[in-house]
Amino acid sequence: MKLTFRWYGDSDPVTLDRIKQIPTMSGIVSAVYDVKPGEVWSYESIEALRRKANDAGLEFEVVESVPVHEEIKYGGPNAARYIENYCENVRRLAKAGVKCICYNFMPVFDWLRSELEHHNADGSNSLAYDENTLMTMDPQKGDLSLPGWDESYTKEELARLLEIYKGVSEEKLWENMKTFLEAVIPVAAEVGVNMAIHPDDPPWGIFGLPRIITCEENLDRFLSLVDSDANGLTFCTGSLGASKGNDLVKMAGKYAKRIHFLHLRNIKITSDRQFHEVGHPTECGSIDMYGIARALCENGFDGYVRPDHGRMIWGETGRYGYGLFDRALGATYIAGLFEAIEKDRK
């Protein structure tokens, strides 16, 4: 496995030289943020990212995310053009040495939380989700916004999108997903890029919008839509783990070879559809991190790993979920976990 760290570019308060100081860190996970979703990324922007990473002694082999334009997801009139742009981005990124692309297929919203500064007993704070609170929020009033999102919409765009999606069932979303994969996966396979879909976070429908990358049954279906190694998963433990019905250890073992990217983080489930984010180790939350890592190692996982959201600790402020300190602690925990498991197996 290769340990990586998400970096949001020059505006990220967490600098590359600090990331480089985290033990065994191999590279960054980043994206081009200077173009609108759906457009082609310039060679210059991609190259600039690669150069900055390499100059800091880090690799740039993973992109998170190349956003999928909404028209692709709901099947709009320009879907084919946006899919062609997507393929072009895959080709361009491959040329710059990128080997794995993370993306998601969640309509309108990316990950969702109801609270950004949930106070924990130890004085830290973290992101939290409570469906009851979320239901009192109105996305059209701007009640929802997360600094980790790759894209955001104006109020008018949001209203228009929510209206359009009223006519998009889960089956329709599956169909559009298939159209997308049938075009993109052959291109990715040809240029040596692994596509890694991110599960829906949380893994159930919200605000009446369909969500399909949620559970084992649906992941089986997803992987068989285009049965190629290049069509793989981002296994995000905090996302899939929010649903008690998901047996993550079993799923990790089952999908190990198709998991190209691993997002490791832990959450504490406090009630049905209610959880908050905690430190990475198993004993901090509801997810069996050791069991997952072990199942992956035993079943041939050989992908990229990154610590996912961290808490805000030691007085750090910054991008919620994406500070330096707790993610760095997570990274060293992950490195230790894998070292122990791999040495044990030899």
Ligand code: DNO
């Ligand atoms: C949240 C992230 C997601 C992820 C996208 C992938 O912190 O895991 O925003 O990057 O869903 O497309």
